[in-house]
Every structure is written in C-alpha cells, then in structure tokens.
Amino acid sequence: xxxxxxxxxxxxxxLGKTAxxxxxxxxxxxxxxxxxxxxxxxxxxxxxxxxxxxDADVGARAAQLKPESxxxxxxxxxxxxxxxxxxxxxxxxxxxxxxxxxIHNLSETSPFPLDDEGGDRVNEDLRLTYRYLDLxxxxxxxxxxxxxxxxxxxxxxxxxxxFIDVETPILFKSTPEGAREYLVPSRIHxxxxxxxxQSPQQFKQILMVAGVERYYQMARCFxxxxxxxxxxxxxxQIDVExxxxxxxxxxxxxxxxxxxxxxxxxxxxxxxxxxxxxxxxAMNRFGVDKPDTRFGLELVDFTEMFKKSAFKVFxxxxxxxxxxxxxxxxxxxDLTQSELTSLEEAARSLGAKGLAFIKVEGGEWKSPIVKxxxxxxxxxxxxxxxxxxxDIIFFAAAPWEKACAILGRIRLECAALLQKRGKLAIPANQxxxxxxxxxxxxxxxxxxxxxxxxxxxxxAPVPEDIPLLDAEPQKVRxxxxxxxxxxxxxxxxxxxIHQPALQEKVFKDVLKIPADVVESRFGYLLRAFKYxxxxxxxxxxxxxRLVALLRGTTSIRDVIAFPxxxxxxxxMTQSPAPVTAKQLRDLHIQTVQPA
RNA sequence: GGGGUGGUAGCUCAGUUGGUUAGAGCGUCUGCCUGUCACGCAGAAGGUCGCGAGUUCGAGUCUCGUCCAUCCCGCCA
Numbered sequence: 001x002x003x004x005x006x007x008x009x010x011x012x013x014x015l016g017k018t019a020x021x022x023x024x025x026x027x028x029x030x031x032x033x034x035x036x037x038x039x040x041x042x043x044x045x046x047x048x049x050x051x052x053x054x055d056a057d058v059g060a061r062a063a064q065l066k067p068e069s070x071x072x073x074x075x076x077x078x079x080x081x082x083x084x085x086x087x088x089x090x091x092x093x094x095x096x097x098x099x100x101x102x103i104h105n106l107s108e109t110s111p112f113p114l115d116d117e118g119g120d121r122v123n124e125d126l127r128l129t130y131r132y133l134d135l136x137x138x139x140x141x142x143x144x145x146x147x148x149x150x151x152x153x154x155x156x157x158x159x160x161x162x163f164i165d166v167e168t169p170i171l172f173k174s175t176p177e178g179a180r181e182y183l184v185p186s187r188i189h190x191x192x193x194x195x196x197x198q199s200p201q202q203f204k205q206i207l208m209v210a211g212v213e214r215y216y217q218m219a220r221c222f223x224x225x226x227x228x229x230x231x232x233x234x235x236x237q238i239d240v241e242x243x244x245x246x247x248x249x250x251x252x253x254x255x256x257x258x259x260x261x262x263x264x265x266x267x268x269x270x271x272x273x274x275x276x277x278x279x280x281x282a283m284n285r286f287g288v289d290k291p292d293t294r295f296g297l298e299l300v301d302f303t304e305m306f307k308k309s310a311f312k313v314f315x316x317x318x319x320x321x322x323x324x325x326x327x328x329x330x331x332x333x334d335l336t337q338s339e340l341t342s343l344e345e346a347a348r349s350l351g352a353k354g355l356a357f358i359k360v361e362g363g364e365w366k367s368p369i370v371k372x373x374x375x376x377x378x379x380x381x382x383x384x385x386x387x388x389x390x391d392i393i394f395f396a397a398a399p400w401e402k403a404c405a406i407l408g409r410i411r412l413e414c415a416a417l418l419q420k421r422g423k424l425a426i427p428a429n430q431x432x433x434x435x436x437x438x439x440x441x442x443x444x445x446x447x448x449x450x451x452x453x454x455x456x457x458x459x460a461p462v463p464e465d466i467p468l469l470d471a472e473p474q475k476v477r478x479x480x481x482x483x484x485x486x487x488x489x490x491x492x493x494x495x496x497i498h499q500p501a502l503q504e505k506v507f508k509d510v511l512k513i514p515a516d517v518v519e520s521r522f523g524y525l526l527r528a529f530k531y532x533x534x535x536x537x538x539x540x541x542x543x544x545r546l547v548a549l550l551r552g553t554t555s556i557r558d559v560i561a562f563p564x565x566x567x568x569x570x571x572m573t574q575s576p577a578p579v580t581a582k583q584l585r586d587l588h589i590q591t592v593q594p595a
Numbered sequence: 596g597g598g599g600u601g602g603u604a605g606c607u608c609a610g611u612u613g614g615u616u617a618g619a620g621c622g623u624c625u626g627c628c629u630g631u632c633a634c635g636c637a638g639a640a641g642g643u644c645g646c647g648a649g650u651u652c653g654a655g656u657c658u659c660g661u662c663c664a665u666c667c668c669g670c671c672a
Contacts, residue, residue: 033629047632084630092632109623112606118621123608125664178672197670216600225671345598349668456672555665566665 001072008044010091014077022072022180035062048073068107073098128571143559147547154265155557157257163214168203179223189587196222204241208536209528213243227566229555241538246516280439287408292487293432299325311372317397324397325408328385329414331423333359333392352406356395441478453481493539500529529555
C-alpha cells in the first residue's frame, strides 16, 4: 500500500476521494462497535474510523491495535457528522472511513507518555534511554526541524555571499593549551596520538593563506571538559573566516546572518546595527563580559568617594588601586535570611570577603556598616543609587575586575529573586543582541604567573597598542569581539595576526612559549604565513545554543538528537563501553585499573 | 574535584514523630459500550521504597557509604 496523502493534508476539498495513509497510532477510542484511531505522521493527525458493520474483519483487527503501532489504512474521505467536527485539528472536518487496515508493527506500551506536557515532566534519563520515542513528541520533532531550518538559513546566507563550505579534519594534532582534548591512538604510529579537533581554528586560517578568501563550515567540535546544560562533549559551531576584512566588516556580515536567521525562523525583524559595548564598560555597568541588558540594576562606581572614607574596608580597597562598586536591588528589601545567605555565598565563591549591604525599610537604613558612613557619603549614595524605601544596596570592594564580577553575579541573582516576586519582568521574546569589544589581548594568570591569551594567541592586537606589547602587555587591546544575546555569549572571534614576525613575537616574547615548543606546535602555521598570508578574521557561533535560544529552551540537549548525559554517557547505546584486548593491542594501548 | 536538588508502581507524585497490609492520578489488563477526539463506565493486576551497611524491638522515614539523573562552582585558549 502506497501513501497518497500525509496526515495533515485531507480537508473537505478531498471529500469522496479514496486516500491511503500510513503512520503511528496516536490514540484509540474504542466504543465497542465503532473505533476511532488518531493516525499520526510527521505532518499531523487524521482521524480514521473503523466500523465493524461495514467490515467485521477490519473492525476486529482495529480492536487489537495499541498506541504507537505502525499501520497503513485506505478508505474514503468523508465529512464528519454535524457536531463532531474537531476544531483543534486542521483535518478536523473530515475522517477516513477505513476499508483496509495493514498492521506494519504492533507497539509495546511506551515507558513514558509521548505528549508534550506529560513527556516534559519525565526524568531525562528515561527520555534519553528511549530517545527514539522522545523524538516522536511534537516539541522534540519541532526542535529537530528548527535546527534543520537554521542550518539551511546559515548555508543560504553564506552561499549567496560567495562563501564556500570547506570540511576540515576532525582528527587533528594535539594542542595542549586550552580545552582538554579527546585523544585518538594511532595504530600505524605506536605510542602517538591524534586529538579530536576542538575547533577548526588553525585550518581555517591556513585556508585563508590558501586563497579561499571566504570560508564557512558547520563544524563539529570536541572538548573533554565537564558537561553542562549548555555544553556537550561534541557540539557544532558555525565557523567562518574571511580575508581582507576588518572589524566593521565582520559586524555587518554577522548582523546580517543573525537577522536572516531570526526572520526565517521566528519572523522577527532584528534591528541592526547591534549596540557595541567595550569590555571595560560592560564590566563597569553589568559586572560581566556578557551582560543581559533586558533589565537595569546597573552597578555604580564609588571608588573615588570612598578613597578617604572612615570605613577602612572600602577606603583601603579604593586607595590600593581597587574599586568600590554598589548595586541597588530595587524592591528586594524583603529578601529572606536564607536568600541573603546564599547571595553572600555566591559573593564568597568569587573571592569576596563578605557582602556588605544596606536594607532600606521604614525610612531607616538597616546595615552593619552604615555607622561608618558620613552624611555626605550617605547623601551621595542616596542620590546616585536612587535609593528609596524597600530597596537593598549591595557593595563590593576588591580589585577592579573582581569587584565588578562579584556584583555582576549578585545582579543576576537579585534579578532572579525579583522575578520570582513578580517585581521584575524579563521578557523572553526580547532579543538584546550586542557586540562586546576591546577585550584585553592578554590576561595575567595568577596560578602560573604568566600572561595568557584572553581569546586565543592568533588574535591581532589593536594596531595603536602594539608598542605596549613588551612593557605593558595587559594594556594591549585585542581585535576581538563577542556576540552576546540576553546574557549569553553566542559567538566570538577576532581579526587575526597575519604577519609571521608579530605572531612569533606573541608566542615567544609575550606568552613565553619556548622556541622549540612554538616550532613543534605552530611551526607549520608560521611557515604558511611567510608565503603571502592575507589579512583575515573570523568568528564562531555556538550553533546548539543558538537553536536552543530560538526554541526557548535552556538545555542544548533538547536540540541535539542524541546527546550525552552530564556524566558523558549515551544512555541509549550504553557508551562508552569496554573494548576487546585485541583492539587495545592493535592500538598499542595498555589500560590500568583506577585506584 | 566540590556544593545544591532529586531517586517510592510503567510514568508523575504523596507518604505525619521511626509503628497495622506503603497510597493517589495517569497508564496497563479484563469486561461493558456505535460519534468519540486525553471517549466513557465497572473491576483487577502492578512495589527489592536506587544499591549496601549501620542504629533500633521495629526503617520508605534516622546515620554512614555508594550509584544514577539534574543544576551550579572549578574547568571550558
């Protein structure tokens, strides 16, 4: 039996036709005589009627059906009797009066409900074990469809602009700086290993040297780090690199890409250009380099004012080169003791010694520290923070970046608490895109007492800062940019270094990587640059996160067909799993039992 | 590596101060039912309370350990 229609197709325009449908039994309503089956395929649902008075055999076999069985039916498309139309179905005015029933497969009872509401409540491990059932749920099917359509929007966009999709190796060589890698033993070279590519970064730069000019790829990447709701061990990036482009060119290009995606998928017109925020300003105002600008609660700087304060904790931080920051959590004075404690813990986890606060209730400032403040200081706080009854003010006094980060975290926690109370609305359908720019090229790593690349070592410095590279590398800004949406980093990239001498200088003089290590790890790249490397830059977007945002879910597992659990296991296939002794021998691998 | 939450019927959950035979809804099964659409009605079956120790006359409940899921910190150039 061949399908003539799909299950969202038949309408009153098809009355009298003979139609053949195939799909899964969504639900069965057996009235003892007449039996209704909702037949479901990828497109939708059509009601099929089995009447034993018309055909006793078909009726009897229909009575044996179970939900999720796969069947094919043929019958006449008839109008439903008056009063039995189902307005919730596009096909609700008609039904198929079945004359034949082919049972392809009777299904066992599903271990969990497959409707959207029921399935959402089920433990995720069960859904992952039976992923093929989970993916039958309308919501999950829609996730796969949106993912596909987003891929298509991206490919169409770049194709129209003359980009070409080039695949790069997944089996790459190990580059130990950065994320931990998955190693792949070589059978042919005993004791040597490949690494699964963390990103095509170096290959795409080489492609620029190769004259490709405009490259993109939906690139699979692998990182052996702990998993999170928004991090899987393997994930997909929209990976792009362009020759002869500057930062402004990049901004326009990717504003266009995101505009097309949001239009194609959500029919939303994103306003462009996106606002730009310097790293410094993002930290000062929001305490993070990926601010959620859908709500206020901005940080206010009081470093100057507290330099000569009687309150020694603030004064010493301010005078010692650090910063004193404050945040007015408007209307949160009613927070509970346990909420306050958990805020303090959050602050401590970021290196704060405590979390100073002022609660404003009944016109009175309730705070263990208020007695140290002069009248002038109180007046300035009131004015600059707009303090009113019912507010609570939080302070952080620490080195600048740490003070910002502490209050940045407190800001987000307070926003969540205010939202819970209905005092703050953060609209889910508001899309606050922005570019964060002017990151420091280098960050001093306290642990190793060395400078490390903030982004990666191929990022070009801002030209006018190059003279500072030797003496004050921390002051050099990089030509790096992040795309931030509603507090989430969804993409990042940079204009790259294309002069071999400068790249070598960054490796050896700034990052202090020994010459032989530079040669073994990056020698091929430096050599390539000596043969006419064009100026170039690029970006990579976290594709899974992007699709999750488009679907309004916070977990990228929902938009990946077969994701791993937080313990990096595939519950359906039961991987990872042991291998045979012969396999290990072939690979020159011996395992040791964990202690 | 660390912290939080959870694990009781196929699923989602309740289970009081440690005390009789561990309950509910949905699902499943059986019977009835010819216009339902989450059909309805009647009945039944279904439990290693994640696993292992311990305390106790007695543990779903308390203690310790452990496993799994999830959220977060560390980590993710």
